Amino acid sequence: MNRSNETALSPPGVPMKVRAVSKRFGAFTALDSVSLDVAAGELVCLLGPSGCGKTTLLRCIAGLERQDSGMLYLGSRDVSDLAPQARDYGILFQSYALFPNLTVEANIAYGLAGSQRAEARKRVTEMLALVGLTGSEKKFPGQLSGGQQQRVALARALAPAPSLLLLDEPMSALDARVREHLCTELRQLQRSLGITTLMVTHNQDEAMLMADRIAVMNNGKVEQYATPQDIYNTPATPFVAEFVGQGNWLPYEHYSGHYAQVGGINMRLAADAGRAESGRLFCRPEAISVNPVLHQENLFPARVCDITFLGNRCRMRFELNHLPGHPLTAEVGSQDLPRLGAQDIFVALPPSSLQVFA
Structure with missing residues (x-):
């Protein structure tokens, strides 16, 4: 454009x-x-x-x-x-709502009713240049791709300023x-x-x-x-x-100080993680470290369930050894797969990545 x-x-x-x-x-x-x-x-x-x-x-x-x-x-x-x-206001609908029997320039000019003809023509020219469709003014919507039709609809919505x-x-x-x-x-x-x-x-x-x-x-x-x-x-x-992005949930039974008890083992939480006597912990897959090179807090043994290749990254499902039946997901770079070894791994859930929901 x-x-x-x-x-x-x-x-x-x-x-x-x-x-x-x-x-x-x-x-x-x-x-x-x-x-x-x-x-x-x-x-x-x-x-x-x-x-x-x-x-x-x-x-x-x-x-x-x-x-x-x-x-x-x-x-x-x-x-x-x-x-x-x-x-x-200007509005751009899901269906674009272009008039199939009108040319591109006539569609854009539709919202300029009442303007002088020369003024409307000048505005249409400006809008076509704005959305990168100069030269398409005499075409009909059926002659355009979906992306081009969307640009025409956007130009029509913006034409009345x-x-x-x-x-x-x-x-x-x-x-x-x-x-x-x-x-x-x-x-x-x-x-x-x-x-x-x-x-x-x-x-x-x-x-x-x-x-x-x-x-x-x-x-x-x-x-x-x-x-x-x-x-x-x-x-x-x-x-x-749950609606935005991928996430992991861990049930905890008791909260004391900055620790939540998960499957009988304490996990340390950040001071601002929130607190409730019992509930669920939430963390994003990319926040989990798999076989970290340096020691990290909340480091636990786990067992790999499966690995899905996604191009530049892999999605790994695993279960903590002390909490079977609650599969979690981590995302790792494809280049890291060779160092992850077999099914038995260690995972770290950094305190700063854990959020409490009652």
Whole structure:
């Protein structure tokens, strides 16, 4: 995409506020008093499984659904009761919703109704250059690849210079390689334009790659709203820990001082790991050291169950000797396999990597 002139093509983003928004469909609660603050120019991802409420929240913000209660603000404006066309946003749908009987330039110009013809033509030319499709103005959507169609839909959403950009799973129809490439380009474009953006996705890789902050949703509520790093490294709830990335769980029976008793053996925890009399310990696979060269704390004998080759790394399943029946997962570099030896290994679970959930 061409970025020589982006900042002149869109006004600076404005902050958005969601305040205690609730929405029911009959007996089903789709949104349960959801509140969010999105800073000007920020890209926030609504992440969660199907049915968690993320698309309903986006539709309420867009005015395509009417919330039962709560308030919505775009900048200083209360847009809670405004019609969709009065809310000053651009939207990119999962299906792109291009008009198949209109050319690329006519699709982009659709949102510029009311503009002078020369002004609209100039704007369309700017948008085509912005998304890297100069020369495609006379083509029809059916003559374009999926990635090109997405760029046309994005250009159409940006053409009226909205204060807010809403993205409804915009990458879901693309194959993995194209999706990753366009995620990167869309993120760079959003940053350079400074447009406040809210994106719905169930793909955690997309959310991690693109977002300034992620709102992880479940059962109509926001379980955690934080940076991608905090979501991954310090999940706030068991649901967030399980939904985002891979994880290991160890049951413990007793907590005393900075030690949790796991299978009759004490494991030392970090001072900020949290505490509860009993519960579960959580850690990420990559935090576990397998046959460490130097001695580490929480070092235990274990037995390998199986190893899965994943290219530049391997995923190893194992059980601690003192806790059979609770398989754990570690990730190691492929180059480390020769030194790991046979089925009997030692693993270290660093205290700083263990998090307590009651």
